Amino acid sequence: MDSSSSPCPLDRELSSQIAALLASPSSQSIQDFHDELIRLRECHGLKLKYDKEVGKGVYANKEFKEGELILKDQMLVAAQHSSNKVDCLVCSKCFRFIGSIELQIGRKLYLQSCGLSSKRDCTYKAFSCASEEGCAEFSEDEENDIMENYNDLGSSSSNLKTHTLSEEMLKSLINGDLSLPYTKNFGLPPVIKCPGGCEEEHYCSKLCADSDWESVHSLLCTGQSSASSPAAMVKFLEHANGTNDIFILAAKMISFTILKYRKLKQLHFEDCKLHNKLGETDDSRFLMLLEAWKPISMGFKKRWWDCIALPDDVDPCNEASFRAQIRDLAFTSLQLLKDAIFDNECAPLFSLEVYGHIIGMFELNNLDLVVASPVEDYFIYIDEFPSPEKEEAEIHTRPFLDSLGDEYSVCCQGTAFFPLQSCMNHSCAPSAKAFKRDEDRDGQAVILACRPISLGEEVTISYIDEDLPYEERQAQLADYGFKCRCPKCSEEEP
Numbered sequence: 001m002d003s004s005s006s007p008c009p010l011d012r013e014l015s016s017q018i019a020a021l022l023a024s025p026s027s028q029s030i031q032d033f034h035d036e037l038i039r040l041r042e043c044h045g046l047k048l049k050y051d052k053e054v055g056k057g058v059y060a061n062k063e064f065k066e067g068e069l070i071l072k073d074q075m076l077v078a079a080q081h082s083s084n085k086v087d088c089l090v091c092s093k094c095f096r097f098i099g100s101i102e103l104q105i106g107r108k109l110y111l112q113s114c115g116l117s118s119k120r121d122c123t124y125k126a127f128s129c130a131s132e133e134g135c136a137e138f139s140e141d142e143e144n145d146i147m148e149n150y151n152d153l154g155s156s157s158s159n160l161k162t163h164t165l166s167e168e169m170l171k172s173l174i175n176g177d178l179s180l181p182y183t184k185n186f187g188l189p190p191v192i193k194c195p196g197g198c199e200e201e202h203y204c205s206k207l208c209a210d211s212d213w214e215s216v217h218s219l220l221c222t223g224q225s226s227a228s229s230p231a232a233m234v235k236f237l238e239h240a241n242g243t244n245d246i247f248i249l250a251a252k253m254i255s256f257t258i259l260k261y262r263k264l265k266q267l268h269f270e271d272c273k274l275h276n277k278l279g280e281t282d283d284s285r286f287l288m289l290l291e292a293w294k295p296i297s298m299g300f301k302k303r304w305w306d307c308i309a310l311p312d313d314v315d316p317c318n319e320a321s322f323r324a325q326i327r328d329l330a331f332t333s334l335q336l337l338k339d340a341i342f343d344n345e346c347a348p349l350f351s352l353e354v355y356g357h358i359i360g361m362f363e364l365n366n367l368d369l370v371v372a373s374p375v376e377d378y379f380i381y382i383d384e385f386p387s388p389e390k391e392e393a394e395i396h397t398r399p400f401l402d403s404l405g406d407e408y409s410v411c412c413q414g415t416a417f418f419p420l421q422s423c424m425n426h427s428c429a430p431s432a433k434a435f436k437r438d439e440d441r442d443g444q445a446v447i448l449a450c451r452p453i454s455l456g457e458e459v460t461i462s463y464i465d466e467d468l469p470y471e472e473r474q475a476q477l478a479d480y481g482f483k484c485r486c487p488k489c490s491e492e493e494p
């Protein structure tokens with residue numbers, strides 16, 4: 001789609017600055033940036049190679065055994081799916097589960113009993129009860145209450161619904177007045193509130209809270225200490241939650257860039273004062289914006305509405321109008337974001353062209369964020385107990401397990417952009433895979449060797465189910481915008 005027909009005036013007014021932001025970095029700066037990332041991640045077994053033909057690729061700088069850890073990559077930005085926020089309370093920075101097993105169970109059942117899922121009102125209500133972690137044991141009366149509720153429903157556990165557990169009981173679980181047996185073996189970090197006073201984000205530590213506040217959240221917070229307009233931000237978030245939460249990631253990326261730019265500007269100002277140098281100029285300000293934008297400039301990207309796969313239910317004859325609708329949707333989201341956090345010195349970030357490329361970068365590179373639930377571990381632990389301890393524990397746990405039903409094991413789900421993992425090319429016979437081990441309980445990407453990898457070999461992952469037949473693989477990879485040239489495809493190509 002031609003950008004001259006863009007509905008966004010900034011696309012025309014700031015075209016030269018936008019072109020500079022979206023230009024490919026030099027091969028030397030790509031190399032230097034990723035060498036530094038590899039050093040910071042301490043994954044010295046890897047090397048990034050850049051080739052004008054195939055772009056970036058990750059290569060083994062040592063031999064890897066099958067199953068060996070290749071990379072743990074920290075996300076640049078990530079977000080929990082809004083619908084998943086009802087199921088799991090996690091740190092908004094590192095995505096560890098927080099609070100307690102009781103809080104996780106009580107909060108989820110309470111929200112379900114409100115009859116709401118990802119609705120903001122309900123989330124606020126529950127968060128307000130979810131403040132403290134406690135460890136009181138069941139009293140005899142409470143125990144009887146639970147069993148009464150349980151027995152009232154007869155023997156069929158499938159009949160049990162959340163409303164059989166009273167609101168009081170769920171609130172006691174949430175606020176720590178009621179505790180379940182053996183949960184001390186499943187300790188979780190405490191719930192730290194957002195420093196800006198919003199009830200949307202929670203953290204596992206002050207370190208995570210402060211780091212998120214300084215790098216991203218202070219502009220996106222809807223609390224009283226927000227650095228933006230909370231009412232406008234609520235409108236933006238509501239639109240994103242109701243349409244596509246990829247917009248929340250894009251907002252985080254823009255916020256990250258603005259805050260970084262402001263830090264660079266402050267440092268520049270102090271440096272000028274110290275050395276009696278001339279202050280900022282338009283040029284020096286734009287150079288600082290380019291520097292703040294650098295991590296995004298390195299990502300592989302195309303405009304969202306150009307690269308998004310055509311859904312199966314859209315007739316190819318209507319492709320142009322589908323892509324125009326996607327662009328309009330992005331423009332609506334961008335205007336809402338602009339109302340909340342616009343910064344004139346960072347104006348090019350609010351052009352539709354830049355917004356479209358940021359979202360397109362997520363569309364083409366994002367990895368699912370998955371963190372296993374400690375609630376699942378807890379119920380499995382109880383289930384594996386020998387008799388009679390198992391039956392004794394189940395007197396307390398069974399009503400909650402039955403109320404949770406199949407949902408007891410829902411993990412934290414979201415989406416994230418990882419700067420190094422996203423440089424890994426696809427192969428239908430990959431040498432590595434993204435796979436969380438038992439000990440990987442946060443949102444980092446974990447890449448393991450799925451066969452021995454020799455020194456100098458490319459580390460590849462599969463973006464799709466590589467066991468599909470050739471034609472289906474190509475069809476799925478076409479959605480990623482490329483024809484696979486891996487050895488397996490070259491061999492199987494008819």
Ligand SMILES: C[S@@+](CC[C@H](N)C(=O)[O-])C[C@H]1O[C@@H](n2cnc3c(N)ncnc32)[C@H](O)[C@@H]1O
Pocket residue numbers: 054055056057299300364365422423424425426427480481482483484485486
């Ligand atoms: C997630 S990026 C991988 C890193 C990318 N090479 C870069 O320069 O940033 C995905 C893009 O890399 C290219 N790519 C990855 N695997 C490929 C393959 N097997 N065959 C052809 N192109 C591939 C495609 O352009 C694809 O859209």
